[in-house]
Amino acid sequence: MSVLLEARGVCRSFGGLDVTRDVNFKLVSGDRVALIGPNGAGKTTLVNLITGDIAPSRGQFWMGDDDITGLSIPERVRRGLVRTFQTTRLFANLTVADNVALAIMQRKRISRRIFSSATELPEVKAEWSEILAHLGLDHLAYRKVIELAYGQQRLIELAIGLALHPKVLLLDEPAAGVPHDEAPKILDAINRLPADIAVLMIEHDMDLVFKFARRVLVLAAGRLIFEGSPADVTADHEVRRAYLGSYADARHSA
């Protein structure tokens, strides 16, 4: 299995607070990994480090044979490193269709065109219609994002991520804020992705973690303290102590 993304000894602190401590992991082709850990463990910070939002104070990230630590955010995206945001960051004053269309056009390298009508380009429209339909958002295509409910906005985060055809997809709590009966759409969307890409999902909802992940990483106080199968994670003593507690008990009693 080829390694798509690798973290080597990554550290980061904010004003004396070590938020990321010597983190090492690999994402290989076909990976479906859950990253879990208590609030404030540094999960989002780790994603910010991977995507280049913030720079590590020590360590590197590699994609294949390339050290990407020094690359800018857009350069990393162009290599297939794509994320969604825990707190939605969308083009709020544009329509849902435009939000997804921009991602598609950027991927297809046609976003510099200056004379064709953006959203209605047939090859672009076919794609965003399909993505939106799968997420049950098609009826909202021409609504401004700012007018939508928060749960719907969360799904647009995912739609943009999908539109970029990622090689490595980092999902930061994609289900948070999404109404419970719509959450399965997220798993459906992930299941439709090409099998060979790597997906890392930060998620608190253990039900979702168990359905999604074949591997679980546990982060506590900035350190990766466990790596293993979803079944093992609930059994691991240290993880339970650090974090799981109630979730594990709930599953056992269920």
Added chain:
Amino acid sequence: MSDITMIHAPQKRVPFAQEAAGALTILALGAVGYFLYPDDLAFLTRLIGIAFLVLSLDLVTGYCGVATLGHAAQFGVGAYAAGIACIRGVTDPVALLGVGLVAGTIMGLISGALITRFRGLPQLVLSIAVGQLVAGLANKLSWLTGGSDGLSGIEPGKVFGVFGFDMYSRTGYLFSLAVLVITFVVLQRFVRSPFGLMCRGIKDDDLRAKMIGVSIYPRLVAMYGVAGAVAGIGGALTAISTGVVGLDSVSFERSAEVLVMLVLGGAGHLWGALAGTVIFMIFEHVVAAANPFHWMTMVGLLLILIVVFAPRGLIAPVMSLWTKMTRKGKAA
């Protein structure tokens, strides 16, 4: 909810319908000016020249979210370039427009390269600095620009070798109107293009734009170049049709005034830029004539009213009404 973007929703009708509607609207308004106010054509010609500058400002401020108080530089450089070229023997009006366009583009690229490196207050201050630098140069290089006397004696040839510029500004007006229509139609297309849409995305959230793989800085510089071209055309038109270029064309006051016009009409929409220019300039023209001492007070009052009652500009309520009407039309 007032809703400007809905205008971009699918209107699967005639291609170029929006562009045609835009052109016809401007032509109709232009005809009203031409036939009802034949004595004010010189003023209306100046108005059209300024409209280019406001449209240009809209491209960087309304569409990209760049804060600038130095935008007159692009306009002024276009005007001076065309004026100087004309005095030195390039008298064909269309060629002079080309000179203004190129000069404006270069100025736009330079300004953009400096200004869009920064955000927020530093950006605003830098834009003022660039504007002041250009104004200072226009004053200092008097062998080229005429200094504080300005350039005069700009006598362009006939348009297409047929229509000479007359003292009633008829040719100047119609020529300016025609160029405005063409520019406006091109811009309508441009702002709906992938490039234009991406600029609006960058304005909304630049981190999101980066996270879909967009390099922001080159985009903004390019947009500044386009804006410079538009402003440069406006400057050249003004130089050609008035025959003079003065320091006022690069002044801070000019930069500030056009920002007021844009806010008045509604930033982020081409019609907003046009509406703001027309309303502000006519208001100024009428009130300044009636009451030369208090017209700035009146303008201030007008602005306060607009900001309180139509914070997104005068065009926003019009656009939402239009949206409602077209939505109803579709439902029916």
